[in-house]
Amino acid sequence: MGGLRRIALCLSLSIAASAYAAEGTKILRVCADPNNLPFSNQRGEGFENRLAKIMARELGRKLEYTWWAQRRGFFRNTLSAGRCDLVMGVPSGFEMALTTRPYYRSSYALVYRKNAGYAPRSLDDPRFRTLRIGLHFIGDDYSNPPPAEALARRGIIRNVVGYSIYGDYRKPNPPARLIEAVSRGEVDVAIAWGPLAGYFAKRQPVKLEVVPLPTPGEAQAQPFEFSIAMGVRKGDEPLRAALDEALARKRGQVNKLLKEYGVPLVEPL
Numbered sequence: 001m002g003g004l005r006r007i008a009l010c011l012s013l014s015i016a017a018s019a020y021a022a023e024g025t026k027i028l029r030v031c032a033d034p035n036n037l038p039f040s041n042q043r044g045e046g047f048e049n050r051l052a053k054i055m056a057r058e059l060g061r062k063l064e065y066t067w068w069a070q071r072r073g074f075f076r077n078t079l080s081a082g083r084c085d086l087v088m089g090v091p092s093g094f095e096m097a098l099t100t101r102p103y104y105r106s107s108y109a110l111v112y113r114k115n116a117g118y119a120p121r122s123l124d125d126p127r128f129r130t131l132r133i134g135l136h137f138i139g140d141d142y143s144n145p146p147p148a149e150a151l152a153r154r155g156i157i158r159n160v161v162g163y164s165i166y167g168d169y170r171k172p173n174p175p176a177r178l179i180e181a182v183s184r185g186e187v188d189v190a191i192a193w194g195p196l197a198g199y200f201a202k203r204q205p206v207k208l209e210v211v212p213l214p215t216p217g218e219a220q221a222q223p224f225e226f227s228i229a230m231g232v233r234k235g236d237e238p239l240r241a242a243l244d245e246a247l248a249r250k251r252g253q254v255n256k257l258l259k260e261y262g263v264p265l266v267e268p269l
Contacts, residue, residue: 028052028061029085031078033070037173038199038261039089042067047195047261048088051103054253055086055230058246069169079233086239090231097231100243104258105266106194107212107225108147111182114207120189121211123150129159134178134187136165146222147191147213153220161187176200182208198262212264225266 030052034042040049042065056063066083068074075096079087092102110120118127133156135148144152151160163181167174175192179200182190190197194212201208215224232239247254258265 026061027064028056028059029064029066029083031066031068031074031084031087034067035169035172035174036070037176038195038263041172047257047263050257051254052086052088054250054257055243055246058250059242071166075231079231082233085232085236086243087231089228092227092229094229094231098234098236098240099229099231100240101247102227102229103247103254104263105225105227106264107214107266108145108191109194109197109213109264110189110191110211111179111197111201111208112189113182113185114209116188116209119209119211122213123147123154123156123216128154128156128189131159131188132186133160134181134190135160135162136175136178136192137162138165145191145193146224150216150221150224153218173200176203179204179208194264194266195261198264202262210262210264212266 032040032046032048032052034040037046040046044050044053052063066078068078068083075087078084079097087097090097090099092099112118112120118131120127120131128151133151135151136145137148138145148160151157161181163178165175165178167177175196178190178192179197181187182201183204183206191213194210197210201210213224215221230243232243255265
């Protein structure tokens with residue numbers, strides 16, 4: 001019976017994908033941030049920009065963008081408002097969208113200078129009690145990412161330095177300031193979302209080490225690892241099915257793209 005259910009599911013997805021292919025529209029509308037490398041920018045230099053091109057080509061659609069800074073209200077003002085059909089990078093199962101199968105899984109990562117003389121591998125390393133630790137915070141209310149809460153549970157607070165992930169939006173790539181702080185010696189180690197860490201670490205004038213962080217073992221720990229998918233509007237099963245089929249066909253190309261951008265990958269998806 002399990003095999004029959006899988007066959008039926010595959011058939012239903014194929015029918016849904018065919019329904020999307022038969023639609024009259026020839027445009028794939030994507031909402032993205034115009035200043036958010038390594039994910040996207042208005043010049044099309046991010047890996048999500050390049051993935052969007054691959055998907056549009058596979059679906060036989062012309063790619064068009066609506067640019068919108070990724071702040072609070074992004075999904076409400078873009079995908080939910082009908083300004084676009086697709087957002088390229090959302091957590092798998094994200095409640096404000098209908099998500100495709102994941103196309104990568106990454107984690108938060110440590111970033112430090114290769115010549116630093118230390119090589120921490122977890123937040124339980126005793127050196128974290130004295131090292132200057134840089135972290136992104138989110139929003140004006142200083143919302144804490146999972147690693148910040150894990151450090152706080154360990155009593156590691158006074159030596160933590162916060163950097164806004166939004167930064168000064170008038171300048172290119174605001175999240176890069178945290179990784180640049182490691183390069184300049186303003187902090188000893190940074191903890192950043194893996195794709196940000198991997199991309200910007202490779203672009204510093206000094207050699208930096210990027211080490212994926214596993215989710216801590218304590219029961220109350222929030223996950224450090226997340227599967228990332230694409231998001232369409234709820235109810236748009238035909239587009240989701242078409243994207244899932246395109247992702248399956250282009251799996252090798254997608255993996256190569258992620259490697260090119262230095263995305264630390266965690267298996268399995």
